[in-house]
Amino acid sequence: xIQSLQDIAxxxxxxxxxxxxTAADVMIREDDTFSVxxxxxxxxxxKEAISRNLMLRVFIGKRTATSHxxxxxxxxxxxxVDETVEMARLTSEDESGGLPEPGFFQGHFPDLNLFDPxxxxxxxxxxxxxxxxTEKAAFETDKAVTNxxxxxxxxxxxxVALANTIGFGGEYAGTSAAVVCVPIAESKGSMQRDYWxxxxxxxxxxxxxxxxxxxxxxxxxxxxxxxxxxxxxxPIVFDPLCARSLLGxxxxxxxxxxxxxxxxxxxxxxxxxVASPYVTVVxxxxxxxxxxxxxxxxxxxxTQTTPIIEGGVLLNYLQSAYTARKLQSRPTGNGSRAAxxxxxxxxxxxxxxxxxxxxDEIIRSVKGGLYVVELIGFGVNTVTGDYSRGAVGMWIENxxxxxxxxxxxxxxxxxxxxxxxxxxxxxxxxxxxxAAPTLKIGKMVISGA
Amino acid sequence: xxxxxxxxxxxxxxxxxxxxxxxxxALSRGGDYADLYFEYRINHSIVLEEQIxxxxxxxxxxxxxxxxxxxxxxxxxxxxDLNRENILKAARTAAFIxxxxxxxxxxxxxxxxxxxxxxxxxPIYPAELGIAEKISLLQQSDDAARAYDRRIKQVQAxxxxxxxxxxxxxxxxxATWDLQPxxxxxxxxxxxxxxxxxxxxQGGGGRGVLDVFTGDLDPxxxxxxxxxxxxxxxxxxxxxxxxxxxxxxxxxxxILLHEAIGHGLEADFNRKKTSAFAGLIGQKVGSELCTxxxxxxxxxxxxxxxxxxEGNPTHRTVLIExxxxxxxxxxRLSSKLMKAPLTGNxxxxxxxxxxxxxxxxxxxxxxDSAPEDIIKSVEKGLYAVxxxxxxxxxxSGKFVFTASEAYLIENGQITAPVKGATLxxxxxxxxxxxxxxxxxxxxxxxxxxxxxxxxxxxxxVGLPTIKIREITVGGTEx
Numbered sequence: 019x020i021q022s023l024q025d026i027a028x029x030x031x032x033x034x035x036x037x038x039x040t041a042a043d044v045m046i047r048e049d050d051t052f053s054v055x056x057x058x059x060x061x062x063x064x065k066e067a068i069s070r071n072l073m074l075r076v077f078i079g080k081r082t083a084t085s086h087x088x089x090x091x092x093x094x095x096x097x098x099v100d101e102t103v104e105m106a107r108l109t110s111e112d113e114s115g116g117l118p119e120p121g122f123f124q125g126h127f128p129d130l131n132l133f134d135p136x137x138x139x140x141x142x143x144x145x146x147x148x149x150x151x152t153e154k155a156a157f158e159t160d161k162a163v164t165n166x167x168x169x170x171x172x173x174x175x176x177x178v179a180l181a182n183t184i185g186f187g188g189e190y191a192g193t194s195a196a197v198v199c200v201p202i203a204e205s206k207g208s209m210q211r212d213y214w215x216x217x218x219x220x221x222x223x224x225x226x227x228x229x230x231x232x233x234x235x236x237x238x239x240x241x242x243x244x245x246x247x248x249x250x251x252x253p254i255v256f257d258p259l260c261a262r263s264l265l266g267x268x269x270x271x272x273x274x275x276x277x278x279x280x281x282x283x284x285x286x287x288x289x290x291x292v293a294s295p296y297v298t299v300v301x302x303x304x305x306x307x308x309x310x311x312x313x314x315x316x317x318x319x320x321t322q323t324t325p326i327i328e329g330g331v332l333l334n335y336l337q338s339a340y341t342a343r344k345l346q347s348r349p350t351g352n353g354s355r356a357a358x359x360x361x362x363x364x365x366x367x368x369x370x371x372x373x374x375x376x377x378d379e380i381i382r383s384v385k386g387g388l389y390v391v392e393l394i395g396f397g398v399n400t401v402t403g404d405y406s407r408g409a410v411g412m413w414i415e416n417x418x419x420x421x422x423x424x425x426x427x428x429x430x431x432x433x434x435x436x437x438x439x440x441x442x443x444x445x446x447x448x449x450x451x452x453a454a455p456t457l458k459i460g461k462m463v464i465s466g467a
Numbered sequence: 468x469x470x471x472x473x474x475x476x477x478x479x480x481x482x483x484x485x486x487x488x489x490x491x492x493a494l495s496r497g498g499d500y501a502d503l504y505f506e507y508r509i510n511h512s513i514v515l516e517e518q519i520x521x522x523x524x525x526x527x528x529x530x531x532x533x534x535x536x537x538x539x540x541x542x543x544x545x546x547x548d549l550n551r552e553n554i555l556k557a558a559r560t561a562a563f564i565x566x567x568x569x570x571x572x573x574x575x576x577x578x579x580x581x582x583x584x585x586x587x588x589x590p591i592y593p594a595e596l597g598i599a600e601k602i603s604l605l606q607q608s609d610d611a612a613r614a615y616d617r618r619i620k621q622v623q624a625x626x627x628x629x630x631x632x633x634x635x636x637x638x639x640x641x642a643t644w645d646l647q648p649x650x651x652x653x654x655x656x657x658x659x660x661x662x663x664x665x666x667x668x669q670g671g672g673g674r675g676v677l678d679v680f681t682g683d684l685d686p687x688x689x690x691x692x693x694x695x696x697x698x699x700x701x702x703x704x705x706x707x708x709x710x711x712x713x714x715x716x717x718x719x720x721x722i723l724l725h726e727a728i729g730h731g732l733e734a735d736f737n738r739k740k741t742s743a744f745a746g747l748i749g750q751k752v753g754s755e756l757c758t759x760x761x762x763x764x765x766x767x768x769x770x771x772x773x774x775x776x777e778g779n780p781t782h783r784t785v786l787i788e789x790x791x792x793x794x795x796x797x798x799r800l801s802s803k804l805m806k807a808p809l810t811g812n813x814x815x816x817x818x819x820x821x822x823x824x825x826x827x828x829x830x831x832x833x834x835d836s837a838p839e840d841i842i843k844s845v846e847k848g849l850y851a852v853x854x855x856x857x858x859x860x861x862x863s864g865k866f867v868f869t870a871s872e873a874y875l876i877e878n879g880q881i882t883a884p885v886k887g888a889t890l891x892x893x894x895x896x897x898x899x900x901x902x903x904x905x906x907x908x909x910x911x912x913x914x915x916x917x918x919x920x921x922x923x924x925x926x927x928v929g930l931p932t933i934k935i936r937e938i939t940v941g942g943t944e945x
Contacts, residue, residue, distance in 0.1 A: 089548045
């Protein structure tokens, strides 16, 4: 007999009701995954598996505990239910604890076009050939591409089911895939690596292997001969994948959990101008076919489109049921369960909306500055906004790339950086649930030679 | 001796005959080698915030990873339970990597091998403890941090533990097992003054139980240190920008070695010639003052293991001796292909991941200089004692690590604290810039997490006080 995940979740919820808990919810996630890495035209690794995770949260009044297990057989889950209830007795009363209020659930779920059945028609050999073609295209771009960390194709078919003790039950399925290429170019005994990737839920959202391989190769080749430049203060242009990391910092700073902890540079600033007028940021869970889209969040709360920054003005923080109660706000459908089962705040499709300019126009506007293509390190403090990261890029002189740059840092403060966004590109690039277009920041300090 | 028998034989009734059947299935299409990685892992975590115990979490993971190697190719699949049919199915899936026309690889019947040493002998494992004692650690941390200074407005303390049983069975006839404990306590503080907010962080842990949390790792000590850092930052000035002389304090700043040297010496990158260190064995990459080792055999350390995740004993491996590059960190696949000896560095995050060469505890040996003399010798520079994370580009060799507590040095004196800043350098050449090595080697307090290709594992780092002639400091003050 095949049981739906929702039936299993409901069964566990019923079991919890008889164990002394006053409320509970159960989420089950199942991922059927396939991944292949091809290197130097040969398969390097091939991995295939179905994994499951059952996440349980129980409440005894205002006390809570969570648990998770990869083994969803009856005996293991039964024991875990009892242990979780026992743990909950030992935690503290928390005034804001509890399931979402019944009004935040929705009876029927919109079809967000998350599932592409055509992936299932690809044979293993066809899937492998996507990676083979990608790497081949990188090598064929230029003979400077001499080596490779490989090209990979990853695919997952996922199901998520949720049930709770106040009558909510729901399940949805989705597909997602990514093609990544990491070529290495070499010249005069020195090597440079870069990558390009494309990801989506549907086959048609993903660039062709040839495009991905060629872009990855071009990116690696243009880094050859990179040098350190003197310390200076200049305009900085972030390519979309680097700009994406900036959006990641904004996300962290508007998460309700960072706000009630007062560990964000955007605390107490709703209604204030926090960025330049060209900056509009949304979190849109209802984007059709979006990698971060879902009909309900990991607590069952109805998802929505939440404006975060509009024309530079901060409008909303992102909330789970818990943070909403703490901050006297409403849940925004951003409850997200880590693999451990603990509910935190997660982005859905969190992105900076496209502006007016092509990336080439933005580059042309710079007299002397840096176009950043890779950022490394963790030098970002979202409590203060202080920012200092290692960067690789192209030096721009009079609107044109002059030479590649490496072994420098770029530094500033996110407060200033957001206000100094002077141009926004029209090339928003989604490779995950956070995305951005090309961005130009008026000035930052480059530390180099 | 660790445990005379594995939980998988004792409690889960896995038999040698089962193991042979799984391996036989894995090699049915002609792989060269196959192994099974059984894992049963229990995790706990407890979080205190706003002076209450906000959450308690338990996790149970059980599963088996099946790996088949054919030449340079790896096939991998896993089962999320110990169901016989599911493991056989995983073995068939992993077997697909090999060319069906080839003859099946040879299979030796696995023989159970007892571990001879135990680097983490403890009377009771974290999974067996009740949560009351763990909660007490958090409450002590909260009290101590708040008592440190009235400007400490938020304290978040978390306790996590792991109890991991593994059984590794190989087609060349070995069955080995281990039971690995791991605990960690973290304290994060937010200080607030005149509308300005700053954070401080300190953590500690190791492979043991709650008695790990004594001395420097006592919850009061960790909390005071976390609070001190948050308060200090309230008066920090902007960090300088540009190249300068830098003194790194002992312990956690060893993250420099992990990023600049360690990753670049992992064998997979060198076998594929994608590392900036490829082909540099025997060459001078650092000053004679520098001897760097990776040692997975230090008792109770976070990065230590009785055996790696391929069932091979961990080693003490000299990476750099008096400035000369000695060798790489190997896993089974790379050691075979490179015809180099195993070093016991094949590690994986869990049963759903493929093992690869990884570090354990990586540090530089002490030198002769007194730390205070090193500081006195600097006219103008930076003294960095506490770091956040770091990262490296293996191929170009450029690495970063981010100071979270640093001071200016002016005329041999430590002066103003500066805000966090990223330091950037070149891995294959940075150790040539080392002009003094202190006599005060310390290992970090047991909080390191290393990420590679999406897999995270616990590691340690260590360093004596060292002086680097020039490295670029990524502040904003020109």
